[in-house]
Amino acid sequence: MNDIGFILSELHFLRPSWLLLLPLVFLVWFVVRRRATRPGPEVAGIAPHLRDALTVGTGKRRRLLPIDGVALGLVCAVLGTAGPTWSRQPDPFVAQTVPLVAVLKVTPSMTANDVAPTRLERAKQKITDLLALRAGARTALVAYAGSAHAVVPMTSDPSVMQPYLEGLAPDVMPIEGDNATAAFDRAAGILSAAATPGAILFVADGIDTADVTGLDQASRTGTALGILAMLPEGASDRGIDAVEAVKVRVTADDSDLRTLDRSLNADYRRALNETGTQPWDDRSWMFAWPAALLTLIWFRRGWTMRWSWLLVAGGLFAGAPAPAQAGIADWFLTPDQQGRIAYDNKNFARAAELFTDPMWKGRAQYRAGQYEAAAQTYDRLDTPEAAFAKGMALMRSRAYRDSIATFEETLALDPDFPGAAGNLATARQILDYIETEREQSDTGEDRGIGADDVVYDNEAERGEETRISEDADGGLLTADQWMQFVDTRTGDFLRQRFAIEAAQQ
Incomplete structure (x- = not known):
């Protein structure tokens, strides 16, 4: 749509x-x-x-x-x-772009070169282009043949997915076949961990007709389903044609991806309208x-x-029109209106400077990564919404003990506030884990801690103060240093991992 x-x-x-x-x-x-x-x-x-x-x-x-x-x-x-x-008005704590699981078919049929250079390589290019089009939205990757495997979990960093995507080939799949139902179940399992509904996109040259009924029944549960058909001009597949989904044939440009993105996002926004708690965005202007x-x-x-x-x-x-969203000069728009324009354009740092409304200012600061400033802004308000937002900002700034107190305050103001109880339990688990690790640690402050350290709060004084040093000479290796010891291709790693998963299944 x-x-x-x-x-x-x-x-x-x-x-x-x-x-x-x-x-x-x-x-x-x-x-x-x-x-x-x-x-x-x-x-x-x-x-x-x-x-x-x-x-x-x-x-x-x-x-x-x-x-x-x-x-x-x-x-x-x-x-x-x-x-x-x-x-509805955008929720700063909920992604405005649909969480997506890209499901890639990795079978010998995908090595056909009727779609240049091959169906599989073109599919990888399309997934890469889709990641760029979605601009940092959360995306996961699942590969399937006779079995289905989660390649990359939900991530907003395209660079994390790229090497694993390039390593996929038919010879890394442990079981031959075409089990789209298993792939859908694996993708749905990834989406079930998200707080909002999501979408599943199959990138394949065909769907086995035996999987059509299962896909149709699963898609009716509320998960949006799309199919990017990796087929040449004039070719068709009975399975793809029979599935109830947003279906687009691969094109030389990015029109296929834009069509899929618009359709899947429309379904996602409709779900947010039905389940969201944000006020409606008045378009009177x-x-x-x-x-x-x-x-x-x-x-x-x-x-x-x-x-x-x-x-x-x-x-x-007589009515209560929403803020105007046109113009940029001060004598046309109020600071809050200018801040809203910057916020909608994802210029959150600028929006945080412009907003005078405390709630919107805090949202902009949160989205800009200014978590401590956002917590201070939310502290001016005594509503359950502001208390919950303050707790989220404190968690992001690793002030877990303060976030626990703030979530407790939220529940005191509104015992049924959505997400408050769950986040309170999560903050307690994190704090307990940190302090338990300190108790069990046999390292202390006598190791010679450098200046650039990450320190977590330990107000309960449980165990020694554990610090994570960024100095490689102190015994910890950086990610780049660890990668120097890796003497294998991504495809080899995936082949071994998929084989172990298939054996366990």
Whole structure:
């Protein structure tokens, strides 16, 4: 589904009672226009050619009348006051792009070169392009043949997935076959750990007809399903054609990926509308601008209708329109409106500087990675939403003990606040784990700790203070140093790992 289809399917009004004014507007328009277009009285006793020459305004009538512009402006004002919306305000703690599991078929049939260079290599290129298109959204990778294996868990870093993607080949798969149902189950298991619904994208040159029923039943559970068919022009597959999913054939450009991304994101946003707790995003401003522009024609001679000013003023100011999202100058927009524009453009650091509203300022600081500043901003508010957001910021800044107290405060304000109890339990587990490790550690502060260390809080003074040094000479190796000891290809690693998983299964 494209963006227009999504908007039409989700469109509703926050204040629908204002729509009752529309029949009144149409009634006024009909009465005034009918009176204005009524023919004048017949003048008897004058020859027709003289009557036409002496009568003003009967030669041709205007198609547009002042009442037309007034009525259209009032309709826009009424629609804006009714509060049209089709999506919720973005939640800073929930990704706005659908979490996706890319399921890649790795079988000998994917080595055919009818899709250059081969179906498999082209599929890898498409997945790489999809990662770039999704711009840091959470994505996982599953490979399947006769068995299905999770190659990379959910990650927002494309560089993590790239080497494993390149190492996939038919000879690394332990079992021959084409088990799409097992691949779907493995992908659904990855998505089940996420707090929000997700999508599964099959990148394959075919689906076994025996798997069609299973895929259809599984997709009805609420998981969006897409298929990128790695088939040449004119070729088709009975299994792919039979599956109920968003199906797109591979193209030379990125139009196939954009179509899939739009469709899967539309399903995701619809799910967020149904399950989300954020307030609806009021789009009243979209009708305020055309209503204001239509009033400009009233300055033309003969188009003034002074009685309509009262109706327009009531329509524009009776509602509660959302912040305007057009323009950049200070004398057009308030700081909060400018901050919202920067926030929507993912310029979170700039948005944090612009916002004056504490809740939105904290959200921007959180998204910008300024967790300590966000916690301080949320501390100004005494609502359960602000307390929960403060707890999340404290967890990100590794102040686990303070986050525990904050989540407890959230539950005291609202015992049923979504996610508060779960995050409280998680923070307690993390803190207990850190302090238990310190108790069991036989290393202390006498090792010669450098200046650039990562230190966790230990207010309970359980065990020695454990520090993680970034100095490789102290005994810990960096990731690059560890990679120097790896003397194997990614494909070899995947082959061994998949073989072990298949044997365990």
